[in-house]
Structures are given as structure tokens and as C-alpha cells.
Amino acid sequence: MRYFLELAYNGKNYFGYQIQPNQISVQEVIEDRLSKILRKQISIVAAGRTDTGVHAKRMFVHFDYEEELTAEIIKKLNSFLPKDIAVYHLFLMDEEAHARFDATSRSYNYYISPFKDPFSYESAWIFNRELNVDKMNEAAKLLIKQGDFGSFAKLHTDVKTNICDVREAFWRKNENNQLVFQITADRFLRNMVRAIVGTLVEVGLGKISIQEFNDIIEQKNRSSAGASAPAHGLYLVDVQYSKELFKNELK
Amino acid sequence: MRYFLELAYNGKNYFGYQIQPNQISVQEVIEDRLSKILRKQISIVAAGRTDTGVHAKRMFVHFDYEEELTAEIIKKLNSFLPKDIAVYHLFLMDEEAHARFDATSRSYNYYISPFKDPFSYESAWIFNRELNVDKMNEAAKLLIKQGDFGSFAKLHTDVKTNICDVREAFWRKNENNQLVFQITADRFLRNMVRAIVGTLVEVGLGKISIQEFNDIIEQKNRSSAGASAPAHGLYLVDVQYSKELFKNELK
Numbered sequence: 263m264r265y266f267l268e269l270a271y272n273g274k275n276y277f278g279y280q281i282q283p284n285q286i287s288v289q290e291v292i293e294d295r296l297s298k299i300l301r302k303q304i305s306i307v308a309a310g311r312t313d314t315g316v317h318a319k320r321m322f323v324h325f326d327y328e329e330e331l332t333a334e335i336i337k338k339l340n341s342f343l344p345k346d347i348a349v350y351h352l353f354l355m356d357e358e359a360h361a362r363f364d365a366t367s368r369s370y371n372y373y374i375s376p377f378k379d380p381f382s383y384e385s386a387w388i389f390n391r392e393l394n395v396d397k398m399n400e401a402a403k404l405l406i407k408q409g410d411f412g413s414f415a416k417l418h419t420d421v422k423t424n425i426c427d428v429r430e431a432f433w434r435k436n437e438n439n440q441l442v443f444q445i446t447a448d449r450f451l452r453n454m455v456r457a458i459v460g461t462l463v464e465v466g467l468g469k470i471s472i473q474e475f476n477d478i479i480e481q482k483n484r485s486s487a488g489a490s491a492p493a494h495g496l497y498l499v500d501v502q503y504s505k506e507l508f509k510n511e512l513k
Numbered sequence: 514m515r516y517f518l519e520l521a522y523n524g525k526n527y528f529g530y531q532i533q534p535n536q537i538s539v540q541e542v543i544e545d546r547l548s549k550i551l552r553k554q555i556s557i558v559a560a561g562r563t564d565t566g567v568h569a570k571r572m573f574v575h576f577d578y579e580e581e582l583t584a585e586i587i588k589k590l591n592s593f594l595p596k597d598i599a600v601y602h603l604f605l606m607d608e609e610a611h612a613r614f615d616a617t618s619r620s621y622n623y624y625i626s627p628f629k630d631p632f633s634y635e636s637a638w639i640f641n642r643e644l645n646v647d648k649m650n651e652a653a654k655l656l657i658k659q660g661d662f663g664s665f666a667k668l669h670t671d672v673k674t675n676i677c678d679v680r681e682a683f684w685r686k687n688e689n690n691q692l693v694f695q696i697t698a699d700r701f702l703r704n705m706v707r708a709i710v711g712t713l714v715e716v717g718l719g720k721i722s723i724q725e726f727n728d729i730i731e732q733k734n735r736s737s738a739g740a741s742a743p744a745h746g747l748y749l750v751d752v753q754y755s756k757e758l759f760k761n762e763l764k
Contacts, residue, residue, distance in 0.1 A: 348628070350628075385632065437688055
């Protein structure tokens with residue numbers, strides 16, 4: 263039987279989501295605890311990967327297990343997992359449901375604190391130079407399209423195409439006076455959100471004009487764009503699926 | 514000339530606000546950096562002390578310095594101070610203004626996360642048993658009075674009186690679905706808010722009735738009350754002064 267787990271993690275202490283030799287990863291820790299609880303080697307497949315230090319407020323993974331499970335697993339997992347990983351919901355799915363392939367889009371938030379904040383230096387980018395948010399929003403609108411986002415892709419990766427369909431990209435202020443960038447797309451290239459944020463911040467500083475930002479997109483060349491914003495401000499905040507997939511939450 | 518500084522700190526890495534031998538304190542770090550910037554030994558006097566691990570979102574300290582200062586000091590201090598201490602405002606005061614004696618009241622918040630949260634295990638008390646918040650609010654109302662709060666005082670301290678004037682005490686939910694306890698009083702006894710929160714949580718769990726909570730207050734005996742809630746959920750959030758004191762903010 264196939265199960266989906268909804269979970270969240272603080273990326274601070276992990277070398278990214280994906281399992282790798284000699285470095286601790288979120289995937290490894292979840293697989294280890296789940297395997298111990300179910301007394302069987304369990305592999306999980308996630309909606310996507312997050313890089314070293316990047317967080318997830320809402321991530322989905324799937325795994326297979328031959329017996330019927332109940333929400334009791336949620337409680338057990340939360341007590342076995344470290345403080346920085348939490349699981350919230352368990353769903354029994356159709357056999358062919360797939361956490362990665364069935365995801366229709368992903369949403370990320372990037373947090374910037376415009377003042378020194380003793381409570382968010384690990385969860386937001388502390389950036390206390392003045393930013394023109396209107397200009398940053400004007401530039402962000404240019405990202406909303408289906409197109410080649412190679413300008414914001416990590417070089418030398420093995421993806422076949424840089425085409426992404428960006429459906430939402432804007433800045434807002436939250437209740438803590440932080441600047442929040444929200445972006446939704448069908449898929450993201452490695453390092454894409456951090457490269458976009460780094461470049462939009464240069465727009466906000468007046469170093470890059472809106473026209474130049476548009477040129478950077480068109481050039482499809484990573485070296486044109488600005489530096490990447492730091493990992494610790496970035497959060498995967500949602501993964502969208504067709505609602506029909508989630509018929510059976512186990513309570 | 515007398516100056517007031519408004520500041521905030523994350524208490525996680527400090528053995529409390531007050532300077533002490535062989536342990537790092539917030540006071541020591543601020544005095545050290547301020548003395549280096551002003552090239553003169555500076556002592557600061559705070560509105561109050563916070564215990565090991567307790568945070569302050571808004572604290573005031575005063576210090577004396579014979580020359581005229583500008584807000585440039587704020588920038589310098591923020592670059593010299595570690596990430597977990599920030600200064601926000603500088604005021605030139607009347608000579609007799611006093612950060613502690615002139616404060617008319619203090620407000621604390623205590624944060625409880627009612628679910629496992631990978632992003633707040635250092636900033637809130639993760640407590641995932643069900644709490645009856647209505648009952649906790651009913652009990653909290655009994656705290657609003659001028660009276661002897663010895664039931665919630667640390668034993669063997671050298672204060673002369675346990676009389677406090679509690680002006681506000683209630684629970685609310687914030688935008689992150691956390692439970693927040695807000696309490697304002699003219700003064701607080703050592704450990705008082707954490708002892709009150711620990712006892713109110715027992716009310717929320719149904720272990721103590723409203724009547725029993727009232728009896729605990731009346732007994733004026735620390736051993737009657739519940740255990741202290743953990744330090745990392747507690748924040749000094751405001752110190753109130755007569756507004757007339759702050760005539761001259763340096764910008």
C-alpha cells in the first residue's frame with residue numbers, strides 16, 4: 263500500500279534533503295526512524311529536494327508498506343524524530359500516486375529581515391540596506407511566464423531542460439515587518455529561488471534596472487544574474503496536488 | 514549626560530541579563546562593546562533582569578557619557594554586537610532619568626506551541642497535550658490584583674516584599690497558532706511568570722481547578738504552585754515609562 267506523509271523540517275542542521283554519503287540528510291533521518299518503527303527497510307520519495315540549510319514548512323513524501331497503518335504512526339514518528347523534523351498527516355493513497363510526479367507545482371517563500379533581529383538570524387536573511395520593494399515587485403512580474411530560467415540555474419547540473427512555468431512571484435510584508443518573496447512554479451531549477459532573490463535584491467538596491475533584469479532573464483546565462491541569497495532564508499512552503507488524490511487521511 | 518538605549522536580545526546563549534563572574538551575560542557584552550566604541554568604561558543599568566535563557570524583545574538600559582552622541586552609535590553598536598543582541602533607539606534623557614526606577618510596569622509574553630514545530634523549539638515551549646484555554650483564562654483573571662505573589666516567587670531571594678500589582682493577564686492565539694500568555698505588572702518576582710505559566714498549564718490540563726488555583730495564590734507559598742515553564746518560551750516584550758521622559762530621540 264502507498265502512503266503519503268506531510269511533514270516539515272528546519273534545514274539548519276542538515277546537508278539538504280537528499281541522502282548522501284558521510285553527511286546527515288533529512289531523508290536519511292526519516293527513513294531511519296520510519297524503518298525502525300515499521301521494522302522493515304523503508305525508502306521515501308519526496309516531492310522535491312531542498313539544498314543544504316534550506317527549510318520546508320510543508321513537504322510531502324511517499325513510501326510503501328504492506329500493512330494498514332493508522333495515525334498512531336504520526337505520534338510515534340514525532341517522538342522518534344529529532345526536534346527539527348515534524349510529521350503532521352498520513353494519507354492512504356492509490357497505488358500509483360507519486361509524491362514527485364503527481365505534484366503540479368511547488369511554492370517557496372524567502373524571508374528578508376530589513377533590520378537586525380536577534381530572533382531571526384537563523385530563519386531570515388538579515389539585510390538592513392534600504393530596498394525599493396515596488397521596483398522588486400515590478401521586476402518579479404517579469405518572471406511570471408513559461409520560459410527558460412537558465413539564468414537562475416546552477417551550472418553543470420544534469421537536468422534536460424531549463425523550462426519552468428512560473429505562476430506567481432511577488433513580495434509582501436508580513437506581520438513581523440519582514441519582506442517575504444513568494445514564488446510558485448511547476449518546477450524549480452537547482453538554486454533558482456536563491457539566485458532570483460539575490461538578483462531582485464540588486465534591483466531593490468538600484469544596481470540593476472527593470473530592463474536589465476529582463477535582459478538577464480533573456481540571456482539564459484547564470485553568470486549574468488546576481489549572487490545567490492543565503493540558504494537559511496528559504497522555505498518550501500507548499501506542494502500542490504490534485505485534491506482528488508487525498509481521499510483517505512488516516513486519523 | 515544620561516542616555517537610554519532600547520534594545521532586544523535572544524537569551525539562548527546567555528546566562529541571563531545580569532553580569533556575573535565566569536558566565537557570559539547580556540550586560541557584560543553590551544558594556545564591553547559600548548566601552549570599546551566610546552573608549553571609556555561604561556556601565557549600564559537595565560529596567561530589569563532576565564534569567565538564563567529568557568529573551569527580551571524590548572528592553573531599556575541607561576548609561577552616562579559626558580559627550581553628545583548621535584544615532585551613529587546605534588549603527589556601530591549593531592555591527593560590534595553579536596547577532597543575538599540588537600539596539601534600536603537612543604534617547605538623550607534628563608540627568609535623573611532611571612531605566613529601572615522610572616519604569617512604571619513591565620510586560621512579558623510566554624509562548625506555547627501546541628504542536629511539534631521544527632521552527633520554534635528554541636523560541637516556544639512545545640507542549641502538545643490538549644489545554645483548556647478558557648479555563649486558563651478564567652484562572653488568569655484571578656491574578657489581576659495588587660497582592661502578595663509569594664506563591665510564584667523563587668525561594669530564598671533577598672527581596673523585601675512579594676507585593677505586585679498585576680494589571681493584565683490573559684491567553685490568546687497568535688497567527689502561528691501558538692498560545693501566548695501576556696502579563697503586565699508594576700514589578701515581577703524572580704521566576705514569577707514561569708511559575709504562573711507552569712501552574713496555569715496544570716489548570717488547562719484539568720489537574721488543578723479554578724478554586725484550587727485561587728487557593729494557591731492565597732497560600733503565598735511557592736511549594737503549592739506548579740513547576741516552572743521552561744525559560745526559552747519567555748520574553749520581556751515591553752517596559753512602560755511616562756512618555757514625557759522620552760523627549761529627545763537621537764536620529
